[in-house]
Amino acid sequence: MACGGGCGAHAPLAIGDALPALAPLRMALEPDAHAEELIGWLQAYLRVDTQNPPGNETAGARWMAGLLEREGIASEIVEFAPGRGSLIARLPATATSATTGERPLCLLSHIDTVTSEIAKWPADSGPLSGVRKGGEIWGRGALDMKGMGILELAVMVHLKRRAVPLRREVILLAVADEEVDNLGMKHLVAQHWDRIGCSHLLNEGGIAIEDALAPGQTFFAISVAEKGLLWLKLTAHGKSGHGSTPIPGRAPDRLLDALAKVRALAPPTQIHPSLYASFAAAGRDVGGVVGFVLQRPSLVDLLAVSDLRAEPGTRAAIENTCQITGFSGMFAPNVVPSEVSAQLDCRLLPGVAPRAFLAELQRAIGDPAVHFTVIHEAAATESPMDDPLFRTLLRHAPGLGPRVVAGPVLSVGFTDSIYVRPLGVRAYGFVPLQVSRALAETMHGERERVPEATFVRGLGVLWRVIIDAAAAPPAAGASGAAAAAMAN
Numbered sequence: 001m002a003c004g005g006g007c008g009a010h011a012p013l014a015i016g017d018a019l020p021a022l023a024p025l026r027m028a029l030e031p032d033a034h035a036e037e038l039i040g041w042l043q044a045y046l047r048v049d050t051q052n053p054p055g056n057e058t059a060g061a062r063w064m065a066g067l068l069e070r071e072g073i074a075s076e077i078v079e080f081a082p083g084r085g086s087l088i089a090r091l092p093a094t095a096t097s098a099t100t101g102e103r104p105l106c107l108l109s110h111i112d113t114v115t116s117e118i119a120k121w122p123a124d125s126g127p128l129s130g131v132r133k134g135g136e137i138w139g140r141g142a143l144d145m146k147g148m149g150i151l152e153l154a155v156m157v158h159l160k161r162r163a164v165p166l167r168r169e170v171i172l173l174a175v176a177d178e179e180v181d182n183l184g185m186k187h188l189v190a191q192h193w194d195r196i197g198c199s200h201l202l203n204e205g206g207i208a209i210e211d212a213l214a215p216g217q218t219f220f221a222i223s224v225a226e227k228g229l230l231w232l233k234l235t236a237h238g239k240s241g242h243g244s245t246p247i248p249g250r251a252p253d254r255l256l257d258a259l260a261k262v263r264a265l266a267p268p269t270q271i272h273p274s275l276y277a278s279f280a281a282a283g284r285d286v287g288g289v290v291g292f293v294l295q296r297p298s299l300v301d302l303l304a305v306s307d308l309r310a311e312p313g314t315r316a317a318i319e320n321t322c323q324i325t326g327f328s329g330m331f332a333p334n335v336v337p338s339e340v341s342a343q344l345d346c347r348l349l350p351g352v353a354p355r356a357f358l359a360e361l362q363r364a365i366g367d368p369a370v371h372f373t374v375i376h377e378a379a380a381t382e383s384p385m386d387d388p389l390f391r392t393l394l395r396h397a398p399g400l401g402p403r404v405v406a407g408p409v410l411s412v413g414f415t416d417s418i419y420v421r422p423l424g425v426r427a428y429g430f431v432p433l434q435v436s437r438a439l440a441e442t443m444h445g446e447r448e449r450v451p452e453a454t455f456v457r458g459l460g461v462l463w464r465v466i467i468d469a470a471a472a473p474p475a476a477g478a479s480g481a482a483a484a485a486m487a488n
């Protein structure tokens, strides 16, 4: 439970100051005035079927490209396979401000969604309906992540309509195949990154959940890191034989023994600096004894770790985990097979190398008749909390609603951000939508939907973030006139 090398991060997070000269631009967009248009875009986008497999993301990319074209924003679609397209659209830096040296800011979303069990959705508001019902917009991808894709698209459109001067290029990326093999993002990184080259990127991975850390408080998680992964196939070998005569040391027994050792692993607890920082932010809001404890890492270590370990969601954030996800082999009831396999999904904390973890696992199992095959591996990735974009996110996140507290988190799952962080890109998971726990569970589940109110508010939050992160301050003396020209 040591704080590792990140103890310096225990000081309260620096929120940073916005450029006062950007204030008129930040106020220039009134989201409520554009609510109907914004909701209409999401409805239309939800109706484009990009459930993956098979994906068909080019259809979604074309829909976006058409809208952008009508707004005078050029874009291109690049495919890694027929029908599997990703979209790239750019707003260039304004010539006079291009000398700031800031590299582009990327706004990333994925076009594909997971599939749906239609029978589990209401007949009048299915996964491809895009229906408005009860103040919510229904459809697969409303939260993961066509909603955010539309917010990013809308920010591009409003920057263009208002001719906002930009001090850096803003690039919209909407990629294919995030939900299955990440081939869209891999393709962009391998084939097109030399002409994208952003230094910072916003993506999924963090969202605002009501009552997440304290009742009545909404915690807006901003993802700064993602656990690594090691997917393994364990195969036990032995002599085959007749099922009527049990003989020790046969393959199925060896596999079970190996898996029992995996399940008995007692990994050390390691609290990522982001978690201490978020507890402190939540604690300042809560106050009282609980707030006092949450703001002190040594007390969190002393008093909260057993609670964190008891809850699977938080336990996964503070330990290396391995979950058994499947079995394969011969299944004749009276034959002992010579070979049986199990599949493991291990997720690793920052600083843990997948191969080092594998060696540890092999040592713990200690059976030469059990062989390991690596299916997929990736180390954890992190972006710094000492970063101007991160501070900007932290500053604007509370604008999403009353008692919204924001803080950094280590995500236990991974997103397309893992492919760009190794290139030096600072990627943050930031989806400005406020949802209940129950609604958050509709992602990848049934009846996925987003409340209209938070969707519209999210546009305001994202707009203010992008203004601070990319707009050029108006020249002195021109700000009043410029602001008037840019108002709705």
Ligand SMILES: [Zn+2]
Residues within 6 Å of the ligand: 110, 144, 145, 178, 204
């Ligand atoms: Zn997603």
